[in-house]
Amino acid sequence: MPPPLEKAAPDSYADSPFVDSISIVSMPKGFANPNMTLFDGTTDPFDHVSQYKQKMMTVTAVGHVKEAYMCKGFGSILSGPALRWLVSLPNSSISTFADLVNAFTQQLASSRKPQKHAGDLYRIVQGTNETIGEYNTRLNNEKVAVRECDMSTAVEAFRRGLHHESDLYNQLTMHPCHSFEAVQEKATAAIRLEEDILARASILSTPSVSSTSAMEKLSRK
Template structure:
């Protein structure tokens, strides 16, 4: 049986078998014990829930990225412990973040509740980022210089007190084509 064992091996295992000293193996039990001892570290270890504590949100990482990496690791665990997953998710968050504070104040017993709160914060985070981006596109330096020029010269448009009260707060807004037609009829 020991002689046929070598024909079932490939790669590093076959190389190990071929390099065994002559008459080193006297029984199949000794061969199998040595084989397991040699290649036990090559075995895939099953992931456990405690591995979730290793996932941390980095300072510049958006919440969406942290949730994605946490979920990717969580689904790789066949039988994860829900309280451990919730605790690991909370501990991986930035401690000065709003979601961390919320999860600390309001204890969640289900992972779905934690993730729904997290996705609400993702939406808020992305809305704030898009508003900030839109404001930066307006070029505030150019707007400020226009304002100083406008304040120095008188406005040619009628003001609220000049008898054109129908336009209300939109007095400085240009009249659209459709509005001109409606105003003339």
């Protein structure tokens, strides 16, 4: 036999995981839920908290009032198991936004992405048919995900990942850069040249309008 359905208590409308000093604060007039994908527990909770904080910067308030807004608005970005977790918290168990975030990330830690390390950048290698621009974008995206990345590691990882026969690889090997910004300057110049060569090749491979018209006339005769 399935267990009987649990009935809500008469006073359950007043249930709140937040202490009274947060619960009694009214949300600002015209408050709109942050425009972001609802978190259901299947993605990185730390990323979601960071995005939520960024979205809530638009809410004008200071001190404890702002903290109350942050706490009370948090449920609007949750769904599924994550929302059920928030609703199931004991009454008055959360007194600060830090309490809420710590409980949230601890509960959903299994969904956290593996932390990126600087050494992971050495795994980024330019593909056989990949342009320098595409490779540069991939490596920079990975670099942003690394919390602590020293300059020398980023510089060397970029150089090693390039095609060994490319001019940029030769330049960075013969004339090493001492900052990632300097590497990016050389990469930008190489990308500009690469794009120009590709554009010229595309133009040359496309029949001109005049030659196309002449061929059409000949085919009609």
